Amino acid sequence: MSVQPPRTSPSHEALSADDPHEIGGYRVHARLGSGGMGVVYLAYTRGGRPIALKAVREDFAADPAFRRRFADEVASARRIHGLFTAQVIDSGVDDPVPWLATAYVPGPSLAQVVERHGPLPVRTVLLLVAGIAEALQAIHRAGVVHRDLKPANVLIAEDGPRVIDFGIARAADAASLTGTGLRIGTAAYMAPEQAMGRPVSAATDVFALGALAAHVAGGVPPFGQGPESAALYRVVHEPADLSRVPRDLHDLLGRCLDKDARARPSSDEVIAAAHAHPAVGPSLEFTDGWLPAAVRNEIRGRGRQQADLHAQPTLSAAADAGEHTDPPAPGGRRSGERRRRRGATAAVVAVAAVLAAGAALHYAGPLKKFEKRAFGTDKGARPSHTPSASSSPSSPASGVYVPGYADAELTAPDSGYEFDLKAGKVVPAETSTWFLARDGNGFAVPGDSDAFIASGYALSPADCVRGIETEPVASLALEDLADERPFCVRSPDQKQLVVARLIEAEPDDGAVTVALSRYDRRG
Template structure:
């Protein structure tokens, strides 16, 4: 659909179907395609556009971001980042409650995520264990704010309400105005369940629990059987009056003290059995495999081996196989999930050939090993993206405006799109293209984020740097984060300043797609003064970024340097 290649159907939920696809940088994404009955409602489209635009502004650690969306096609869709984590509800079903220190760390980190969500004027509205992923680098929150778009439509169609009854707040259950405090109530319920396996309002059906929650102002839940250390937090979060509930920052501070360790210290933070399952999933997600075949249809997902006991939750899309699979997919950095692992360039993936780009479909991703990837991802159960997705290739209305504004100033038409990734770099020496200079040595300051959660995106076709969200996801070549640099297109180090050497470097000398701050300082820094970094841009041009000066960070917490560069851009002509 409009430039996204559907690799596999990996889930289905109340809003629609979820498919696996990939970005131009060969990073997997979850694409949720909204059901046609929703799409037929004009009011829904307007709400969906508004809510997704708001969700795309959310930035921060422990957040799985919304990357792209479209509301103008036959079926609206949105794309989120892929995280090979373990859904919290599955962890609880398979391994039972967590130790109390892990509970405090989980709740504290989730509160930090809610702080980022609420700071963007978004309310999650459907926070529950199945919307929290456990990873080796902490928990990750998904599906924030999107449920609101379906509220009116679903109410009209079903006579019920959107959300999960077991994790609603009293005001939500009563149909009153929902504020950020409703997420805090849900977080308190999650804390109780994660610590003991017991829901404060009993173990009845979803509707009966929702009725008990709605009656909280008259009868508060009995919290006497919960651990003494946890009870004060539960009492505050589960207050009937939203105004009496704590703010996310208060919860994070309290949990940090109670956990006895820093919230972001994830060394051995989970029990061994859960950590082993997470490691297995992460390993499968990074294992390159020879493609066995190229599917001619979209495979149907395998049935999950675990059926949640919490009724009313939509079926989970699959993260990674939960059974032995015959293959995986090429390694990729998790968009929103920083890790401490050492990053190396992705290895070649056998003889798989790039998928040619059809005319007018400039965003078609490179399909490497699609058959085996699809088999691996659907082999064993549930992926976790709470956004029904489909591969819509249309860009959003905002992205369309961005494209119009970001054409090179000389009016030169962009060259034909080249697929991204190590296997799809320009083949300058093979086909002998010529290059027309668009601009030369334009100064560009690659400013790193100096605040938690802040990211600056870079568009080299212009060239310009702007806060995350102001440059379309498909228009950026790299991102300067508060703790790393991420490359959306394949970059290589050139040995000279000619376009031929630059193109050859992008094709044969790739650098890692993610560079943590630890790799950007000292004698072994991955980027040094004088480096010539080359890439094929999102518009198909050839860009060379010369590192003129490196300004080390003065922040003790965020250490990514700022780079003063000169950018040269060529239009590639076969």
């Protein structure tokens, strides 16, 4: 069993009844994720600065050997000062439940970026490699080997990457825990010497950097996925599979992934190689354009969400008090701006060209396939949307909604992919139970889901519920969603809803980009 990274979502999660509201004097506002080591919270200093606060699992906290190792690792981590690392701010190694606080980075992990947006361009990969290599230099200067460098442990900010969890997971490698089969590190990114239980060094992290870069450039780990034992075997005995990685990255990544630690480049040599690449040039700068637009917009959305969250009470406290906690709708405009009424939706949309987010959208063809998958009926056989007693505005379906994820800007490259509304990610078509899918000149949703299109440019969860009960729509035609007009989809069990905006759509079932924000009903 390996130590798993914190399981993060595109946004914050509400606190549960079992979560603390204060740790070490820091007010806890929301969950950022959870994993093998414990739970990570979003908290704030007394001066209002956000921090990421990791509380260790209670069973680990009860082990004296773990606590000693944890204190040693925290002391080492405090010596690390790098521009591309998440700085350690405070800790409570002697508290009943040990904890560690680091600078908060309001951005997704590299694992989330690749999962939602696919492989990254060569220039972006090279800049990431250089930034992470600089972070490794700072880590190694402090006498620490990361041991678990992977896409989930690199967060992306607008001004470059941030390496997290440097050496902290090693605290779990206490003698009393090894009997459980706990393995420190992640098999797909381990160097051969680490996989075989031999001493590790700075070169071990360089190998992991090569595996990480191959993953983000090619979309899959270079030693494959699947059972840990199979990945460990390939790491030790087989060459890395770089077939999906652009050719001009093969030399650098191949050197990093050499089985012989002595043959791998140093972190300084990795940075020099990135400088020398024609896609980067002599200046390594994280300026506008270094990230794909969809990734940059997601980062900015997270920053806005964090600011909004700080201005609100803690999520669980507001829900417990029965308050209406609908936050500002994504992309909402000033209430004084002109509101436009939604026109009637036709069963068949004629050929049209409508500007949406500055790009032309072309619509053509019948909606039969779209309507049948979306609403369980052929064209013309519209389902009844008469509100029932169980879904009237006064029913529990119109209760308090708290944020799930926010402003996740996602792109489905073609009709072979769809949007998983629950997870907030792009998945292969026909694999999600609650989905939004491009289907010709419209979107398809499950037949037992409800939908509503706003008449203006702001749409809160409460507006969504009221709209579904009074003006539900039988189709989501692209022309009705032009100019980023918000719409919403409610889950069949009425416990979740997603507020969405169409950003851009290519013609003929081509790529489509949307921004999604999920809300969860409480009470």
